[in-house]
Amino acid sequence: MEREQVKCLIIGSGPAGYTAAIYAGRANLSPVLYEGIQPGGQLTTTTDVENFPGYPSGISGTQMMEDFRQQALRFGTDIRYGIATASDLSQSPYKITIDGEKEIETESLIIATGATAKYLGLPDEEKYAGMGVSACATCDGFFYRKKVVAVVGGGDTACEEAIYLAGLASKVYLIVRKPYLRASKIMQERVHHHENIEVLYEHNAEGLFGENGVEGVKLVKRLGESDEEHYEVAIDGFFLAIGHKPNSDIFAKYLETDEVGYLKTIDGTPVTRVPGVYVAGDVGDPNYRQAITAAASGCKAAIEAERYLAERAYQESIG
Structure with a gap:
């Protein structure tokens, strides 16, 4: 050598x-x-x-x-x-x-x-990198003032980023895979009491769509042991907060x-x-x-x- x-x-x-x-x-x-x-x-x-x-x-x-x-x-x-x-x-x-x-x-x-940064592994995450997909709310949140964004995650980091973005964006969807938040009690309370944040429990993101950047997220909601609902939500930014x-x-x-x-x-x-x-x-x-x-x-x-x-x-x- x-x-x-x-x-x-x-x-x-x-x-x-x-x-x-x-x-x-x-x-x-x-x-x-x-x-x-x-x-x-x-x-x-x-x-x-x-x-x-x-x-x-x-x-x-x-x-x-x-x-x-x-x-x-x-x-x-x-x-x-x-x-x-x-x-x-x-x-x-x-x-x-x-x-x-x-x-x-x-x-x-x-x-x-x-x-x-950890990602979900969706092909769309790479496709829209720098065009609506981010792993840092503090870095990129300013670009989404008065817009609609989604944050993926259920821990303290996800809640912190959702709260930060809620001070800038008009609406924040917090996409949570489990039927509960893993975050600390105080962070959960802050999220649930923020009027600009909507928590989507038992949801997974399965894709993104848009012409020249992110225009929406494809979601799947678990309804029971074998039932699920697929639908789309219009968003301008997609933030990963899963670590x-x-x-x-x-x-x-x-x-x-x-x-x-x-x-x-x-x-x-x-x-x-x-x-x-x-x-x-x-x-x-x-x-x-x-x-x-x-x-x-x-x-x-x-x-x-x-x-x-x-x-x-x-x-x-x-x-």
């Missing part, structure tokens, strides 16, 4: 990874960044970003990530396409396998692999995770229990999942990596 040694390795290319690369490059750490399976991260599936400071007229998610990328390149980041397929964090230098065929040995590691899967599997053996798989850090910092290994962005953030919080954590991770490497170099210099 081909091997290479680097000083600072960054895995992931969303706002967290690219920001870490900008800071690491400016600190002369000669960072190497592998873009992963989705260069630019989840923002590349978003049409317009209007809540990131510095873009008063908004910007497409793809263009924003290209701007981040170019800035990282400007400061000397070696950006490569490749997917991290295995890791060995048992001792320094840490070893990361890329595409199953190349091993990178690194003195410091910034994990910015993100989290993947995210953090892309942390290859690191879980060495780093602490929560019950879902999000990587845990020490006291709200990017620092992990493995010296020189840092977490940035959505792979360690089950709460906010915003571009600006991801970018901020990438900045912090790079600063911590710089301090770690400087201290290491100092200790080596004094024997």
Whole structure:
């Protein structure tokens, strides 16, 4: 297997990874960044970003990530396409396998692999991606002011997103597979008392329709053991709120995770229990999942990596 040694390795290319690369490059750490399976991260599936400071007229998610990328390149980041397929964090230098065929040995590691939104698996979800289908109400809810939307899910996240959207949209359908909500009692009460939210229990979405974007959802309602009703509801937006899967599997053996798989850090910092290994962005953030919080954590991770490497170099210099 081909091997290479680097000083600072960054895995992931969303706002967290690219920001870490900008800071690491400016600190002369000669960072190497592998873009992963989705260069630019989840923002590349978003049409317009209007809540990131510095873009008063908004910007497409793809263009924003290209701007981040170019800035990282400007400061000397070696950006490569490749997917991290295995890791060995048992001792320094840490070893990361890329595409199953190349091993990178690194003195410091910034994990910015993100989290993947869970989808129902409907072909229409991909067909209407960026055209009415979203997995982030906070990101895209503004575009549905005074419109009708549907949210899929029955947990706290789904209820939170339904309530958030209800403050913008004229009507929110909450599509719940079970005959009850799994959310906490207080969230259930807020949903049931909101005049703009209608909960559709024992419903499943089986498709979407529309000419140039989502215009409606095809629903199936369970009526009994073997009976069901199929019908359509006109909507303008379709929001998935059935959870995210953090892309942390290859690191879980060495780093602490929560019950879902999000990587845990020490006291709200990017620092992990493995010296020189840092977490940035959505792979360690089950709460906010915003571009600006991801970018901020990438900045912090790079600063911590710089301090770690400087201290290491100092200790080596004094024997």
